[in-house]
Amino acid sequence: MAKLRPGRCYRKLERPYTRISRKNPSKDYVKGAPPSRITQFEMGTRRKYDAIVYLISKDSCQVRHNALEAARVSIVKHMEKRVKEFFIRIRPYPHHVLRENPLATGAGADRYQKGMRLAFGKPIGRAAQVDRGQVIAEVHVDKEFVKVAKEALKKAAYKLPMSCRIEVKQI
Known part of the structure; x- marks a missing residue:
């Protein structure tokens, strides 16, 4: 089974590769x-609400769609156990398409691998x-649940x- 490459391979910002047509695939x-694995960006x-708690990036980088989905799921699980009413919004949308030029290893790999010829990669x-x-x-909560958020x-x-910081804004 093919394994997913580690996220560190795609962390650095690249030139955007995003031209996808929804209406006309040709x-x-x-x-x-x-x-994209993440489909719901707003929940709750x-x-x-009395307060908004923000998760803010400290660095510029690329975040894979499955990392965004994992973050969303962990927020929702934690909040649902402890708070009755809240609202969550995931802000960035994964537009950028990641590519991989698969390199074969093992016995006989040199027979069917192209090396760096045609190395653009597949999505x-x-x-x-x-x-x-x-x-x-961002998580919208009442002020008694700011600590939970x-x-x-x-x-x-x-x-x-990337490393992140958390900010609270009282409304």
């Missing part, structure tokens, strides 16, 4: 791009390009490939 520039009850996933200081996630965002920060 106009695709990027062929065969896989769909929409209403006025294997998606990533969001995040800038320094950009908001990655901070814990949830701290857990989510461990799932992401």
Whole structure:
């Protein structure tokens, strides 16, 4: 079974590779791009809350779609156990298509591998390009649950490939 390459291989910002047509697939520039794993960007009850807790990036980098999804799931799990009403929004969208030039290893690999000839690569996933200081996630809660939201965002920060900070804004 083919294994997923580690996230550190795709952390550095690259030139965006995003030209995907939804209405007319024949106009695709990027062929065969896989769909994003993260599908829900907003969850919870929409209403006025007392505070918003932000997860903010300290570095510029690319975040893979499965890392964003893992962060979202960890926030939701933590919040659902402890808080009745909250609202979560994941801000970045994974537009950038990641490519891989698979290199074979083992006996007989030199017979069917092309090496660096035609090395452009095939699409294997998606990533969001995040800038320094950009908001990655926000949690809207009442002021008595700000501490719980901070814990949830701290857990989510461990799932992401860059260091993050947490800010609280009272409304």
